[in-house]
Each structure stands twice: as structure tokens, then as C-alpha cells.
Amino acid sequence: MVSLCGAVYILIFMIHESLETDQPVLEKFLSGSVVIESIPKTDGNRFSATVSTDHEQLATFYTIQTEREKEALKEVEPGMSCHMTGDVRPAKHATIPNGFQYDQFLKSKGIDAIFLPQSIKNCTKKHSSSYYLQVIRQKGLKFLEDHVPKHSVGIVQALIFLIVS
Structure with a gap:
């Protein structure tokens, strides 16, 4: 009886652990339309926002190349659709024990990965x-x-x- 209870406990534990582990986001190239989900921030030559594709939310960080591009990006609003091309990467884990867990922080905000676009073009308003x-x-x-x-x-x-x- 004890061994049966132990076996059931181990089986439940293994099923629970397999359901808990999320599939890791792999590095990939993304080129397509994304929707701006948050109010974009421009800090110096850095543009950041949360964007969504058809199936994931991404924290986006873009390095602005020119002053003209910076002025154009100031007009970007939540709900706009933009064509972006760049790399999607998983957030890094903390390397210091008990340090800030950036990947867990993003996960708590519903963000799946980090997107580093090389270009942002054709932003249009969606009604x-x-x-x-x-x-x-x-x-x-x-x-x-x-x-x-x-x-x-x-x-x-x-x-x-x-x-x-």
C-alpha cells in the first residue's frame, strides 16, 4: 500500500513538473507586421515598446539611426501596426544568485521574449x-x-x- 501511494505521488509530481516547464523561446529572425501594445518610450537614441505578433508579446528595443527617424517614431501610438525586421531572443537569466530575474519579470508581464529590430517601417493606424x-x-x-x-x-x-x- 505504501509503495502504491509512493508511486502515485511520484507520477503526479512528474506530470506537474512537465506541465510547469515552459518551452524556451529560441533565437529567430522576425520580419513582419507587429502591433504596438504599450505607449512607446524614446530615450536618447533608444526606442522601446511592447509589441505583439499573431501569437506572442515581445519587449522591443530599437536603436534610432537618424534625427528624422527619431521624429517619425515620436508619432507612433499604441494600436499602430508597423513592419519590423530583426532578431527575437530569449531574456537572459540572472547570473548572480538572488539577483534580479529579468526573464521572470518579463514573463510576469506576459512578455515572451526580447525583439531587437534593425528596421521599423510603414507604421499605420488601426482603428x-x-x-x-x-x-x-x-x-x-x-x-x-x-x-x-x-x-x-x-x-x-x-x-x-x-x-x-
Whole structure:
């Protein structure tokens, strides 16, 4: 009887472990249309946003090449569809014990991998009401950025729009 209970316990444990392990994201090349899911951020020559394909969410980081391209990317809004070409990579695991687990952080946000595009082209608006509030929020943040002194714009944005970044 004890051995039967032990065998059942081991069987349940093995099934549980096999269901817990996610399939790892492999490095791959992506060229196609993606939808901007979050309010894009531009910091110097770095553009970042969460994008989605047909079957996955990706954290996107792009290095802006020219000032003209930077101005064009400032017009990108949540819900827009853009053609991007680049590499999809899994997030790196922490190398320091008890360090920040970036891959687990992304997983908790529903993001599957990191996308490093070499080009972003042909961004077009999709008429979808599901992104309406994000677009309004983005325009409000931009308005404050343009009309509030630089030394206090961050705190004003945080107080009005509850920004946590």
C-alpha cells in the first residue's frame, strides 16, 4: 500500500513538473507586421515598446539611426501596426544568485521574449477602440512634456497619470 501511494505521488509530481516547464523561446529572425501594445518610450537614441505578433508579446528595443527617424517614431501610438525586421531572443537569466530575474519579470508581464529590430517601417493606424485610453494617456504625457518645465515634468506626469517606471 505504501509503495502504491509512493508511486502515485511520484507520477503526479512528474506530470506537474512537465506541465510547469515552459518551452524556451529560441533565437529567430522576425520580419513582419507587429502591433504596438504599450505607449512607446524614446530615450536618447533608444526606442522601446511592447509589441505583439499573431501569437506572442515581445519587449522591443530599437536603436534610432537618424534625427528624422527619431521624429517619425515620436508619432507612433499604441494600436499602430508597423513592419519590423530583426532578431527575437530569449531574456537572459540572472547570473548572480538572488539577483534580479529579468526573464521572470518579463514573463510576469506576459512578455515572451526580447525583439531587437534593425528596421521599423510603414507604421499605420488601426482603428481599434481597445487602444483609445492608451492613446489619450500618451497625448496627455506629451502635452505635459511640452508645457511643464523640464525639472518638474516627471513628477507632474507621475502625479497626474500615476506613472511607475
